[in-house]
Structure formats: structure tokens, C-alpha cells
Amino acid sequence: MGHEPIRSLELRGITKRFPGILACDHIDLSIGEHSVRALVGENGAGKTTLMNILMGLYQPDEGQILINGEEIRFRSPNDAFDHGIGMVHQHFMLVQNMTVVENVALGMKSSHRPFRLDEAAVRKRILEVSEKHELPVNPDALVWQLSVGEQQRVELVKTLCLGARFLILDEPTSALTPQETDELIELLEKMSGELSIVFISHKLHEVKALSDTVSILRRGRIVFEGRTENHSPAELAALMTGHEVELPRVDSTVVDRSDARGLLSIRELRVRGDRGNLALDGVTLDIAAGEIVGLAGVSGNGQRELAEALNGLRKPESGSITLDGVEMAGSTARRIIDEGMGYIPEDRNTEGIVPSFSVRENLVLKDVGEKAWSSGGFLRLRQIAKNATDLRDRFDIRCPSTDTAAGSLSGGNIQKVILARELARGPKALVSVYPTRGLDMGAEEFIHKQLLARRSEGVAILLISEELEEIMNLSDRIAVIYKGKILRIVPGKSATKRSLGLLMAGVSDE
Amino acid sequence: MNKSMKLAYNTAIVVAAAAAAMIIGAIVFAAVGADIGKAYTVILTEPLKDMMGITEIVVRAIPLSLIALGIAIAFRSGILNIGAEGQMLIGILASSATAIALPDMPKIIIVPLAVLAGAAGGALWGGLAGFLKARLGVNEILSTVMLNYIAAQFYTFLLRGPLMDPEELVTGSGTPQTVRIPRQAWLDRIIPGTRLHTGVFIALALAVLVFFLLWRTSVGFRMRAAGAEAKAARYAGIHVERYLILAMLLSGAFAGMAGAVEILGVHRRAIEGVSGGYGFTGIVVALFGGLHPAGIVPASLFFGLLLLGADMTQRLADVPANMVLVLQGAIIMAIVSARQFMNNPYVQDKVARTLLRWFGKPEPPAPPGSIEACPDPSDAPSPCLADDPEALAKLQAQAAVGSGEGTDTTEAQR
Numbered sequence: 023m024g025h026e027p028i029r030s031l032e033l034r035g036i037t038k039r040f041p042g043i044l045a046c047d048h049i050d051l052s053i054g055e056h057s058v059r060a061l062v063g064e065n066g067a068g069k070t071t072l073m074n075i076l077m078g079l080y081q082p083d084e085g086q087i088l089i090n091g092e093e094i095r096f097r098s099p100n101d102a103f104d105h106g107i108g109m110v111h112q113h114f115m116l117v118q119n120m121t122v123v124e125n126v127a128l129g130m131k132s133s134h135r136p137f138r139l140d141e142a143a144v145r146k147r148i149l150e151v152s153e154k155h156e157l158p159v160n161p162d163a164l165v166w167q168l169s170v171g172e173q174q175r176v177e178l179v180k181t182l183c184l185g186a187r188f189l190i191l192d193e194p195t196s197a198l199t200p201q202e203t204d205e206l207i208e209l210l211e212k213m214s215g216e217l218s219i220v221f222i223s224h225k226l227h228e229v230k231a232l233s234d235t236v237s238i239l240r241r242g243r244i245v246f247e248g249r250t251e252n253h254s255p256a257e258l259a260a261l262m263t264g265h266e267v268e269l270p271r272v273d274s275t276v277v278d279r280s281d282a283r284g285l286l287s288i289r290e291l292r293v294r295g296d297r298g299n300l301a302l303d304g305v306t307l308d309i310a311a312g313e314i315v316g317l318a319g320v321s322g323n324g325q326r327e328l329a330e331a332l333n334g335l336r337k338p339e340s341g342s343i344t345l346d347g348v349e350m351a352g353s354t355a356r357r358i359i360d361e362g363m364g365y366i367p368e369d370r371n372t373e374g375i376v377p378s379f380s381v382r383e384n385l386v387l388k389d390v391g392e393k394a395w396s397s398g399g400f401l402r403l404r405q406i407a408k409n410a411t412d413l414r415d416r417f418d419i420r421c422p423s424t425d426t427a428a429g430s431l432s433g434g435n436i437q438k439v440i441l442a443r444e445l446a447r448g449p450k451a452l453v454s455v456y457p458t459r460g461l462d463m464g465a466e467e468f469i470h471k472q473l474l475a476r477r478s479e480g481v482a483i484l485l486i487s488e489e490l491e492e493i494m495n496l497s498d499r500i501a502v503i504y505k506g507k508i509l510r511i512v513p514g515k516s517a518t519k520r521s522l523g524l525l526m527a528g529v530s531d532e
Numbered sequence: 533m534n535k536s537m538k539l540a541y542n543t544a545i546v547v548a549a550a551a552a553a554m555i556i557g558a559i560v561f562a563a564v565g566a567d568i569g570k571a572y573t574v575i576l577t578e579p580l581k582d583m584m585g586i587t588e589i590v591v592r593a594i595p596l597s598l599i600a601l602g603i604a605i606a607f608r609s610g611i612l613n614i615g616a617e618g619q620m621l622i623g624i625l626a627s628s629a630t631a632i633a634l635p636d637m638p639k640i641i642i643v644p645l646a647v648l649a650g651a652a653g654g655a656l657w658g659g660l661a662g663f664l665k666a667r668l669g670v671n672e673i674l675s676t677v678m679l680n681y682i683a684a685q686f687y688t689f690l691l692r693g694p695l696m697d698p699e700e701l702v703t704g705s706g707t708p709q710t711v712r713i714p715r716q717a718w719l720d721r722i723i724p725g726t727r728l729h730t731g732v733f734i735a736l737a738l739a740v741l742v743f744f745l746l747w748r749t750s751v752g753f754r755m756r757a758a759g760a761e762a763k764a765a766r767y768a769g770i771h772v773e774r775y776l777i778l779a780m781l782l783s784g785a786f787a788g789m790a791g792a793v794e795i796l797g798v799h800r801r802a803i804e805g806v807s808g809g810y811g812f813t814g815i816v817v818a819l820f821g822g823l824h825p826a827g828i829v830p831a832s833l834f835f836g837l838l839l840l841g842a843d844m845t846q847r848l849a850d851v852p853a854n855m856v857l858v859l860q861g862a863i864i865m866a867i868v869s870a871r872q873f874m875n876n877p878y879v880q881d882k883v884a885r886t887l888l889r890w891f892g893k894p895e896p897p898a899p900p901g902s903i904e905a906c907p908d909p910s911d912a913p914s915p916c917l918a919d920d921p922e923a924l925a926k927l928q929a930q931a932a933v934g935s936g937e938g939t940d941t942t943e944a945q946r
Contacts, residue, residue, distance in 0.1 A: 355769045369763075373764055
């Protein structure tokens with residue numbers, strides 16, 4: 023520390039090139055004291071690169087950073103900390119099996135005595151900060167015991183304890199539940215009286231709720247700057263993507279539910295979770311052909327276990343799952359896949375794709391043994407490559423070549439690879455878990471359109487999501503899950519955010 | 533960064549790593565009072581001076597490459613086989629016992645039979661670790677290392693007991709070794725006066741086979757998928773455990789075959805100390821060769837050279853052969869560190885920056901768009917770069933001048 027507090031921060035003509043990519047193109051940005059600036063843009067627009075430059079992780083190729091009118095150079099993140107700039111990353115930088123005090127102490131050099139840690143000083147500082155900013159944390163809790171929302175608070179407290187007066191928040195709400203998001207926004211509003219905040223996001227209603235001014239980045243350039251209150255979310259979305267965005271909505275008048283049992287039918291399903299607890303306790307759900315059923319709920323209420331049980335990755339204790347009349351409870355993943363189940367898993371990077379495999383390899387991951395892709399045990403490389411180019415065009419996967427490692431693509435494109443593979447198999451049913459988590463609006467729109475198209479082709483779709491808007495836009499019916507039980511199933515049309523929110527919190531009688 | 537730039541960058545890193553290893557080796561040589569220049573000259577050139585030396589390199593490269601191929605199969609399938617040493621010994625036992633037990637078989641039958649027996653022995657030993665891992669979740673490093681000890685003791689026991697040459701007890705010096713393997717079971721020597729044997733063809737054929745197995749068959753595809761990301765493989769309906777066991781069976785079979793070939797081609801009887809650490813050096817060869825047959829074959833020749841050179845330095849440069857093992861260790865460390873430079877985008881950015889500062893060239897003109905930020909076609913004033921390979925290549929060529937690494941920028945962007 024030892025630097026005077028930041029009154030103004032200015033970026034002038036910041037340019038950063040990566041080979042073949044101009045990540046930041048002469049970006050000018052100035053941020054004053056006590057203000058909240060939203061920085062929005064699609065994935066790959068250059069937001070994160072810009073903030074990494076501000077944090078000293080990257081050096082700009084051109085341009086200057088000025089603090090209080092003086093030019094400075096950050097050689098490493100430590101320089102940025104010293105100037106009071108702190109960043110809360112999208113993925114929390116916390117050591118899971120340490121306590122909150124220990125995590126904060128990691129960065130507080132002043133508490134490091136030669137042979138011991140001055141824990142008392144750290145604890146005192148944490149309590150000071152948490153009181154001042156109304157951020158309740160338990161300094162002695164182990165991080166892994168905390169919920170995602172609590173961990174986020176720890177991140178904030180940590181950053182503030184280290185003396186940050188200028189906060190950068192990189193997509194802070196991407197892992198939070200709707201309630202936690204509301205709490206965070208309220209909190210940040212209060213904090214903005216004391217601090218300057220840069221808020222990176224592509225969720226426009228949050229931007230509207232929180233920020234004073236907004237800057238929109240597109241393809242490495244600032245394409246718009248203005249006061250948030252003067253612009254509607256739709257306007258901002260259009261500026262962000264470069265065209266009008268309208269998320270599609272389901273028209274749920276045409277579902278044929280004449281069959282008593284759905285195409286995908288779950289009866290009294292009981293499944294144990296990783297800790298031996300009963301994660302699903304008698305779930306019954308029917309999904310008709312050509313129907314999207316949204317499963318709303320705060321994550322951790324059995325969604326993961328349900329998806330895994332449906333796909334043969336977790337053995338049910340009891341109950342039945344049938345797909346088109348075929349019993350599948352307890353079958354292997356292979357058999358369920360062969361029966362025509364499609365699956366968009368929660369974690370696209372480790373469950374959906376093999377990151378080091380090329381796009382074309384990932385596109386045949388499930389069916390490599392099929393005649394189309396191999397004969398006599400040998401791969402038919404030409405067919406595999408052709409399949410990839412076809413699907414790339416059909417699903418608008420943006421990759422330099424289908425030989426590129428899938429893991430190096432952006433989140434939206436990885437999701438498109440998964441979607442392409444699952445949908446090209448012509449599934450009877452599709453389990454789609456958080457399909458647009460962390461994606462920008464362009465990708466979200468694309469994926470929603472694809473799901474609706476499959477719906478009209480007669481696929482039974484289970485959509486598991488925390489985004490109420492997504493669920494309400496797409497679902498014919500909405501089932502709310504709470505502590506392993508389906509609390510209620512409501513028609514998509516009559517659902518409101520408020521009623522769903524209450525159900526998600528376990529309040530079933532209104 | 534385009535492919536050739538990336539290749540140049542990676543080559544430069546490897547060369548720098550090799551140089552670093554040489555420097556560490558030089559310090560060690562200096563510390564034991566050897567003449568550094570002479571030691572390196574002997575290691576790197578002495579074996580290449582005559583036919584004898586060259587063939588001896590190949591003789592050492594044969595078991596090394598076979599073991600490394602097996603290890604590559606295991607590593608690619610996500611299981612770390614440290615047990616090649618033990619698998620090789622069991623392979624030797626199975627192979628020599630088979631050859632000795634069937635003295636009257638024609639060559640055309642007994643040679644393949646003895647080699648396959650070696651493979652089966654190794655497969656049994658490797659498969660055991662694979663089974664333990666797949667079914668009971670036993671850490672394979674632990675089990676393979678422990679199985680090495682069991683194999684070594686078992687080997688010694690048999691060679692000093694049941695399998696010992698009876699003649700040694702009656703008339704000989706009591707050397708722990710089996711009887712000579714019948715002549716029909718020998719792998720022939722190719723060049724008279726040298727020990728180069730036909731096992732070299734087995735090794736080369738299997739190198740090609742491994743390439744086809746891993747990169748051209750659906751079985752290999754699944755093995756690699758299970759190794760690269762077991763979770764995604766499981767989600768895609770691949771029986772990961774099954775392929776783990778298969779990988780360890782194959783990996784062990786290769787080590788067992790290495791033992792069989794070494795016995796049938798070089799020693800012609802099972803003796804003590806035959807493995808000579810091949811099982812461990814094989815791991816280094818596999819990693820040095822990038823876990824790919826095309827790299828493993830040259831890497832095994834290089835380490836064959838090092839091993840032979842080590843023997844020679846002892847005689848000619850007065851450096852204990854063990855010191856050359858230190859050099860091997862330094863090479864491993866250098867390789868591991870080099871990977872950091874090759875894969876970490878932040879490090880790459882730093883390297884590129886430093887290089888630019890030293891050999892600063894004018895910045896290339898800003899490209900009009902980017903791969904990542906390729907927008908909707910409707911929005912694009914310029915054609916989407918990702919869809920236009922020519923323009924892309926051009927841009928990359930411009931942008932590649934001295935800057936960081938290509939494929940990782942997307943990652944850095946996120």
C-alpha cells in the first residue's frame with residue numbers, strides 16, 4: 023500500500039493483440055470515485071482481457087493507465103493491489119479446506135510474522151470490514167462448508183481486507199441463485215457509496231439494477247457508453263450483440279398429453295447423493311413427446327442426481343424410469359444412450375466434452391463405434407471430418423478448424439458442440455442441465471431456438487435451470503423441486519417469478 | 533500463431549530445455565572432477581564411431597522402445613504405469629520357461645510362442661494393477677511399484693531355485709541363471725559380429741501398430757477419451773473401467789514382450805540384472821517421445837545412445853556411469869519445466885513480451901476482426917475470419933511476429 027486512494031482511473035487507448043485476434047482495440051474508459059460502471063459485452067468481446075490488463079496480469083501493447091491523472095504501469099497483480107485495485111473473479115480464488123481467516127491471511131502480508139501467523143489481527147480486520155459493509159461472514163468457517171453465496175461474500179471481504187478501494191467484479195452472479203443475486207446487488211449498491219465498482223456482466227437486468235453508467239464492448243471496441251437509466255435492456259442487448267435480440271418463447275397450446283405416461287416417464291424415483299443422503303425422494307414426472315418441462319429449483323436440491331439417474335450415471339435406489347415404454351432405471355449409460363436419450367450435462371468442460379480432443383472427435387464421442395464412424399474397428403476419418411464440417415455449419419460453431427481442441431473454444435461454442443452432437447443423434451428425449459449458464463445472449467438465443475425446434479419435432483425435453491426467465495420462456499409446464507421432492511407442477515403460462523421463487527424456497531401453500 | 537510459428541516456438545523451448553539439462557550435467561561432471569568436454573564428446577559421439585557402437589545403441593533401444601510404447605498406451609488411457617520393470621521380469625520368466633519347456637518345436641512356432649508368452653506374463657502383471665484400479669480404486673502408482681518388488685523377488689527366487697541351471701550347481705560357479713534357451717527359439721542376429729537381432733523389426737512393427745491402435749481405431753479412441761477426461765468419457769457411455777484394464781493389460785504385455793525379446797535376442801537365457809532399469813528409463817523415453825510412437829522410436833535411440841555412452845564414459849573419460857543417470861534426471865526435469873512454457877498462456881505472453889523487447893520489430897497492423905469475436909454474419913463488415921482460412925492464415929502470419937501462443941488466446945480471453 024502506501025499509495026494515495028484512487029479518485030479517478032482512466033484507461034487511454036489500451037490495445038492488446040493476441041495472434042490473429044485484436045482483443046482490445048484502443049479502449050478509452052474513465053471511472054470516477056463512488057460510481058458503479060457496468061462493462062457488458064458478449065463472450066470474447068474483450069472484457070476479461072481488459073480487466074486482466076488493469077490487474078497487471080497482461081501488459082497492454084499500447085495505451086496507458088492513469089490513476090489520479092498520473093500514468094502508472096502494473097507489472098504484476100501485486101502492483102495493482104498496492105494501488106487499491108481488487109478483483110473478484112468469476113471462479114472463486116479460495117482454498118477450499120482452509121478457514122475464512124486463513125484464506126484472507128494468505129494475501130495479507132502484514133499478518134505474516136517470521137514463524138507464525140497473526141490470526142488475531144486478521145480476524146479483527148475481517149470483523150471490521152464485515153461490519154462496515156454489512157457482509158456477515160463467520161471467520162472460522164471452512165470454505166467448503168459455505169454455500170456459493172457465502173463464498174462470494176468471503177471473496178468480497180477478502181478483497182476489501184486487502185485494502186481494495188476499487189473493485190472489479192467479473193460476472194459475480196453467474197453462480198448465484200436468484201435470491202443470492204438480489205442480495206448481492208443490494209449489497210453492492212450500499213458499498214458503492216464508499217468504493218468504485220466495475221461490474222462485468224451480460225445479464226442486463228442486473229446491469230440495470232446496479233450500475234450508474236454502462237460501457238458496451240463489442241469485438242474489442244467500446245461501441246457505446248451512457249447512463250444506464252436512459253436505456254432499456256432491449257436497447258443494451260441490441261448494442262451488445264449488434265442486432266436485435268429477442269429470446270424465443272414457447273407456444274404451449276399444442277402439446278398432446280393423451281398418453282397417461284409421458285414419452286419420458288419417471289415414477290417414484292429415489293436416488294442417493296454422494297454423501298449417502300436421499301437426494302431424490304420419490305420423484306414422479308411425465309414428459310410428453312413435444313413437451314418441455316422446466317425443473318426449477320435452487321441448485322443442490324436433487325437436480326444433479328436426477329439428471330445423472332436419468333442418464334445411467336447414478337444407480338437409483340428404487341423407482342422406475344421409462345423412455346418410450348422401455349424401462350431404464352439402473353441401466354448402463356451406454357444402453358440409455360442407445361435407447362435415444364440426449365444429455366446436455368451441467369459441467370460442459372469436463373462432462374460434456376473431452377477438452378483436449380478436437381471438435382470433430384468430440385462430435386462423435388458417443389457414437390464412435392457406430393457403422394457411420396468406424397468399420398471393422400477402424401475409424402472412418404473422412405466421414406468423421408465431414409460430419410464435423412456439416413455440424414459446424416448447421417450449428418454455427420465458430421472454430422478456426424474442426425481439428426481445434428474443443429477445450430480452447432469459448433463457452434458458447436463448446437455448448438454448441440455438445441448441442442450439435444446430442445441433437446444430431448436424433449434423440450427421443452433430452453435432459454438439458456443449465457444449458458445457457460455463463461453464456462451471452464447471442465448464444466442463449468441460439469440454444470433456446472434449438473430446444474424449441476426439437477420440441478416441435480416431438481422430443482421430450484427436461485430443462486433443468488436456475489434461471490427463472492429461461493424456464494418461464496421455454497417450458498410448457500414447470501415443476502419445482504425442493505429437497506428431493508417435486509413440490510408442485512404448474513402450467514408455464516400461469517407461473518410468475520414470485521410464485522416460483524416462493525416454491526423454490528420450499529413455501530408450498532400460498 | 534500459425535502452425536509453423538508454434539512449432540518453432542516449441543522447438544526453441546525444447547532446445548533451451550536440452551541446453552539447460554546439459555549445463556546441469558556439466559556441473560555434475562565438473563563436481564566429480566571429470567573433463568566436461570571430453571565426457572560429452574564420449575557420451576554423444578563415441579558410440580557412433582563404428583558399426584559395433586551403432587548396433588549396440590539399437591540393441592538397447594529395442595526394449596526401451598517396446599516398454600515406452602506400452603507406457604504410452606497406459607498414460608494415454610489415464611493410468612500411470614510405473615511397473616514396467618516388474619512386468620518385464622514376469623515376461624522374461626514366462627517366455628524363457630516356454631522356450632525351455634518346448635525344445636523340439638520348429639522355429640516358426642516357438643519364436644512367436646515364446647514372445648507371446650512373454651506378452652502374456654507382462655499382461656498378467658500389468659492387468660493385475662489395472663484390475664485393482666478399476667474395481668477397487670487402488671492407486672496404480674502404489675500397486676505397480678509394489679508389484680515391481682514382488683516380481684523382482686519372485687524372479688530372484690526362481691533363478692536361484694526351481695529354474696536354476698542344474699549344471700551350475702554341479703559343475704559351475706552357482707551363477708543364478710536358467711539353462712540356455714534352445715537354439716530354435718533364438719531371435720536371429722542380423723549383422724554378423726554384432727548383437728543386433730530381429731527384435732528390432734518387432735519393435736518397429738509394434739510402433740506402427742500402437743499408432744494405428746490409438747489414433748485409427750474406435751477402441752483407441754475410447755481409450756484416449758477415457759484417459760483425457762474420464763468424466764466426459766463416462767458421460768458419453770464409455771466403460772472407462774473396462775478400458776483402464778485393457779490399457780494396463782496392453783501396457784504390461786509390451787513390457788513383457790520387451791523382456792522376451794531381450795532374452796531371446798541378446799542373452800539367450802534368463803539372468804539376473806537383465807532388466808537393467810529399462811522399465812524406468814522406458815518411462816522417460818515415453819515422456820520424452822511425447823507419448824507418441826513417432827517420438828518414442830527416436831527417443832529410444834537417443835536414450836540407447838545415452839546408456840551406451842554412459843558405459844563408455846566410465847572407461848574413456850573416467851566418469852562413473854551413474855553420473856550419466858544424473859544427466860538423465862536433469863533431462864526429465866528440463867522436459868517437465870519446458871511443458872510449463874509450452875502450455876501456460878500467461879508464461880507465453882511474458883516470453884513473447886521479453887523477446888519483443890530484445891528483438892523488437894514493428895508491431896503488425898491491427899487485424900480488422902478476430903477468431904473469437906467473429907460476430908453474426910449479418911453484423912460483419914468484413915468476412916468472418918474463422919470461415920475464411922486464407923485471410924486467417926494471412927493475419928496469423930502478420931500477427932505471429934514474435935508474439936505469444938495461438939490456440940490459448942481463446943482461453944485467455946474467457
